[in-house]
Every structure is written in C-alpha cells, then in structure tokens.
Amino acid sequence: MQASAPSPSEPAPSAVSIQELWKHFGSQAAVAGLSLELPAGAFIGLVGPNGAGKTTTLSMVTGLLRPDQGTVLVHGTDVWADPVTVKARIGILPEGLRMFERLSGRELLQYTGRLRGLPATEVDRRTEELLAVLDLARDADKLVADYSTGMRKKVGLAAALLHNPDVLFLDEPFEGVDPVSAQTIRGVLKRYAAAGSTVVFSSHVMELVEQLCDWVAVVNAGRVIAQGPLDSVRGGRSLHEAFLELIGVREDDGQALGWLGGGHSGSAR
Numbered sequence: 088m089q090a091s092a093p094s095p096s097e098p099a100p101s102a103v104s105i106q107e108l109w110k111h112f113g114s115q116a117a118v119a120g121l122s123l124e125l126p127a128g129a130f131i132g133l134v135g136p137n138g139a140g141k142t143t144t145l146s147m148v149t150g151l152l153r154p155d156q157g158t159v160l161v162h163g164t165d166v167w168a169d170p171v172t173v174k175a176r177i178g179i180l181p182e183g184l185r186m187f188e189r190l191s192g193r194e195l196l197q198y199t200g201r202l203r204g205l206p207a208t209e210v211d212r213r214t215e216e217l218l219a220v221l222d223l224a225r226d227a228d229k230l231v232a233d234y235s236t237g238m239r240k241k242v243g244l245a246a247a248l249l250h251n252p253d254v255l256f257l258d259e260p261f262e263g264v265d266p267v268s269a270q271t272i273r274g275v276l277k278r279y280a281a282a283g284s285t286v287v288f289s290s291h292v293m294e295l296v297e298q299l300c301d302w303v304a305v306v307n308a309g310r311v312i313a314q315g316p317l318d319s320v321r322g323g324r325s326l327h328e329a330f331l332e333l334i335g336v337r338e339d340d341g342q343a344l345g346w347l348g349g350g351h352s353g354s355a356r
C-alpha cells in the first residue's frame with residue numbers, strides 16, 4: 088500500500104483521507120475503489136442502503152479489517168503502516184461490539200483506561216464522569232452481560248471516548264436505542280464535536296443525520312456517490328429525498344406480490 092502525504096496547499100486538513108479502497112469477499116466487491124476526504128472538526132454522516140459497504144469501510148479505516156488495496160490516512164498517518172499511532176488517536180464503537188461480559192460497566196471502563204495507558208487516578212475520574220453523563224451511574228456495578236442494548240451502546244461509547252481521541256468512529260450508534268438514551272448519546276457527541284474533534288458515524292436514519300451532521304457521504308455499491316457539506320448534498324431537498332434520488336430507487340411496478348393482502352388464502356395449498 089502506498090502512503091502519500093496530503094498536499095501542503097490543502098486549505099482544511101483532512102481528519103481521514105481514504106484513497107481507492109477495495110475489499111472483496113469471494114468474488115463480490117463489498118468496497119470497490121472508495122475514496123473520501125473527511126474534514127477535521129466536522130460531524131460526518133456516512134449513509135447508504137443495506138449492503139452498501141459502510142461497515143466494511145469503517146472496519147478498514149479503523150484497522151479492524153485489512154483492505155485488499157488502497158490507503159487510509161488518519162491525521163496524516165497510514166492506518167495499516169502505523170496502526171499503533173493511529174489507534175491511539177481514534178475511538179471506535181463498532182457494530183455488534185463484543186465486550187468483556189463478566190466485568191461491570193465501571194470495571195470495563197477502568198480496564199479500558201488502563202489499557203490505553205492512562206494514569207489510574209485519571210481513569211477513575213473520567214470513568215465516573217462518563218458514567219454520570221451517560222446516565223449509567225446507577226448500573227455501574229451491574230455486569231455488562233446484563234446490560235440492555237441501549238446501555239451497551241452507552242458503555243461502548245464511554246470506552247471509545249475515555250482516552251479523548253481526535254476522531255471517533257461509530258457504526259449505527261443509535262440502532263436499538265430508545266429516545267431517552269439517544270438524546271443522551273447525542274448530547275455527548277455534540278459536546279465532543281464542539282470541542283473541535285471529528286465524529287464519523289454511519290446511520291440509516293436520515294432525519295438524525297440531518298440534525299447532527301454538517302458533512303455527509305453517500306455510499307452505494309461500495310463507492311461514494313456524493314460527499315460534501317450537508318446543504319450541498321441535499322441540494323434544497325430533504326436528505327431523505329436526495330438519498331432516494333441518488334440511490335436511484337426503483338418504483339414498484341405493482342406486478343409483484345399481487346397475492347398479498349385482503350385476507351383471501353388463494354388456491355395454492
């Protein structure tokens with residue numbers, strides 16, 4: 088893989104620079120020459136239909152899955168040439184995060200903080216603050232195995248933020264999360280982004296992306312089909328409308344599923 092430094096004439100430095108990324112599973116190209124420049128300090132939404140390649144892309148960008156081809160730089164450092172440097176600067180909340188189930192929420196955060204090399208007193212301070220802000224203090228001594236989906240997302244987010252990363256990657260952070268927990272997560276992410284850090288998250292919920300993000304990338308069939316500031320991608324429409332148009336959603340021709348509905352069982356037995 089080739090590492091190339093960003094051009095010195097670039098006005099706003101990229102937090103993440105992705106060049107011609109490829110990943111095949113068997114004969115299928117899940118990610119097919121995807122290139123993206125994600126601006127530093129932005130709140131970025133990565134949207135695309137099911138199977139578009141969002142999770143595969145995020146996995147390659149965060150050093151969890153090796154690309155077949157292509158380069159990913161995080162603040163100028165090649166993820167696959169120098170993963171240790173990059174991993175110190177990023178936080179990740181992956182989809183279907185596996186956690187140490189037999190630890191309590193508090194123990195999980197303390198363990199994560201020590202793994203990150205933070206001093207014990209700092210780990211304790213940050214752990215208690217994150218538990219309080221994410222409304223987990225009451226359940227801090229419960230085992231992670233007994234956490235609900237929303238609680239798991241919140242403790243995963245706390246673990247991803249503990250070392251105060253420069254860039255935070257979240258794969259579907261709001262999936263399965265109730266409106267109260269979603270509001271709490273949104274508040275923490277907004278606070279984090281307001282301090283100049285970069286958030287990159289994938290979502291299917293266009294309204295949420297519109298509310299939170301100032302920059303959007305639309306992925307389809309393993310490629311980026313639109314990227315830029317939210318308003319330029321929307322082009323005067325809602326993001327939902329722009330998304331459907333960009334993806335080229337097919338109108339139902341009314342032929343299929345003609346048997347469905349009306350409560351008649353039909354003749355086939």
Ligand SMILES: Nc1ncnc2c1ncn2[C@@H]1O[C@H](COP(=O)(O)OP(=O)(O)OP(=O)(O)O)[C@@H](O)[C@H]1O
Pocket residue numbers: 112117135136137138139140141142143144
């Ligand atoms: N480990 C794997 N083995 C085989 N195929 C895979 C694997 N991971 C992903 N794929 C395939 O790659 C394509 C992209 O999947 P990916 O999970 O990246 O999409 P996505 O945009 O995150 O989708 P969703 O929105 O449904 O989560 C899909 O066709 C999927 O079936």
